Amino acid sequence: AERRRLAESRGPGGTADGHPVKLLLNIGSAEDLRPGAEGVGLFRTEFLFLDRTRAPSFEEQVAAYAQVFGNEEHVIVRTLDAGTDKPLPFLGLPREDNPALGVRGLRVDRVLPAVLDTQLDAIAEAARATGARPWVMAPMVTTVAEAGDFSRRAREKGIVTVGAMIEVPAAALRAGRLLRELDFLSIGTNDLAQYTFAADRQHSTLTDLLDPRQPALLELIAICARAGREAGKPVGVCGEAAGDPVLAPLLVGLGVTSLSMAAVSVPAVREALAALTLEECRARARTALD
Ligand code: PEP
Numbered sequence: 001a002e003r004r005r006l007a008e009s010r011g012p013g014g015t016a017d018g019h020p021v022k023l024l025l026n027i028g029s030a031e032d033l034r035p036g037a038e039g040v041g042l043f044r045t046e047f048l049f050l051d052r053t054r055a056p057s058f059e060e061q062v063a064a065y066a067q068v069f070g071n072e073e074h075v076i077v078r079t080l081d082a083g084t085d086k087p088l089p090f091l092g093l094p095r096e097d098n099p100a101l102g103v104r105g106l107r108v109d110r111v112l113p114a115v116l117d118t119q120l121d122a123i124a125e126a127a128r129a130t131g132a133r134p135w136v137m138a139p140m141v142t143t144v145a146e147a148g149d150f151s152r153r154a155r156e157k158g159i160v161t162v163g164a165m166i167e168v169p170a171a172a173l174r175a176g177r178l179l180r181e182l183d184f185l186s187i188g189t190n191d192l193a194q195y196t197f198a199a200d201r202q203h204s205t206l207t208d209l210l211d212p213r214q215p216a217l218l219e220l221i222a223i224c225a226r227a228g229r230e231a232g233k234p235v236g237v238c239g240e241a242a243g244d245p246v247l248a249p250l251l252v253g254l255g256v257t258s259l260s261m262a263a264v265s266v267p268a269v270r271e272a273l274a275a276l277t278l279e280e281c282r283a284r285a286r287t288a289l290d
C-alpha cells in the first residue's frame with residue numbers, strides 16, 4: 001500500500017500557488033529507490049562500508065554507485081560519513097572519548113585521505129559508465145578551507161556539481177562564503193540540531209532540545225537559505241525534519257529549495273505543501289522564529 005501511495009503521488013512538489021519545492025529521496029542503496037519523487041537528495045554511501053574489516057574495492061564501489069545513477073536521473077551522493085553513530089571497523093581509527101566531536105565525516109580524510117580519493121574516483125567512474133551527472137557532497141564540513149579542499153579534489157576527478165552538508169553551526173554561519181566554493185548546500189538537521197544544542201542526537205532525555213522547531217536551529221537554516229538565494233544556488237534540507245508534514249512548510253517558508261526524505265514520507269509532505277501558499281509558509285516560519 002505504501003508503494004502504491006508513493007507511486008500515485010507524483011509530479012513536481014510545490015506550494016498551492018505554484019512555488020516549486022523539489023521532493024527528493026533519502027536512500028542507502030538502489031533498493032530504496034521508488035517512483036514518485038524528483039530524484040535522490042541524499043544517497044548515504046555508508047551501507048557499503050558497514051560491518052567490514054576491509055574497505056570495499058574500487059570496482060565494488062563503482063558497481064554500487066552505478067546501480068543508483070543508472071536508475072535515477074538526479075542523484076546527490078554523499079561521501080562516506082564515518083564515526084560516532086556510524087562506526088566503521090575497517091578504518092581502524094583509535095577509540096575516542098568524545099567521538100561526536102572527533103574524527104568523523106569529512107574529518108576522516110585528515111588521517112586516511114586514500115579513502116576519499118578512491119571513493120571520488122569510483123563515483124566519477126560510475127558517472128562515466130552510466131552517463132549520469134551526480135551531485136557530490138561531503139558530510140560534516142566545518143570550515144571554508146575544508147569546503148574549498150573538498151571542492152577542488154572532487155572537480156579534479158571530473159565531478160561537476162559539488163556541495164556540502166551543513167551539519168555544524170560554524171558552517172551554517174559561513175554559508176555565504178561556502179557557496180563561493182560550492183554549487184549547493186544540503187542541511188542535515190539531525191546533526192545540525194545535535195551540534196547547535198550540544199545534545200546527543202540519540203539521547204532520549206534531551207528530545208525537547210533536539211526539536212527542529214527550536215528558533216536557534218531555524219535561524220541557522222534561514223541563514224543558509226538566504227545565502228543560497230543571494231548566490232542563486234540550491235539549498236535543501238535532508239534531515240528528518242524534511243519528511244515531517246508539519247515542519248516541511250516551515251522549512252519552505254524559511255527559503256529552502258528542496259526537501260529530501262524517506263520514500264514513505266513523500267505523499268504527506270507533498271499534500272502539506274500543496275495546501276498552503278508560499279506566503280502562508282513564510283508566515284509559519286515567522287511565527288516559529290518568534
Ligand atoms: C543529518 O545529520 O541530518 C543527516 C541527514 O545525516 P545523517 O542522519 O546520515 O547523519
Ligand code: MG
Pocket residue numbers: 139167188190191
Ligand atoms: Mg549527519
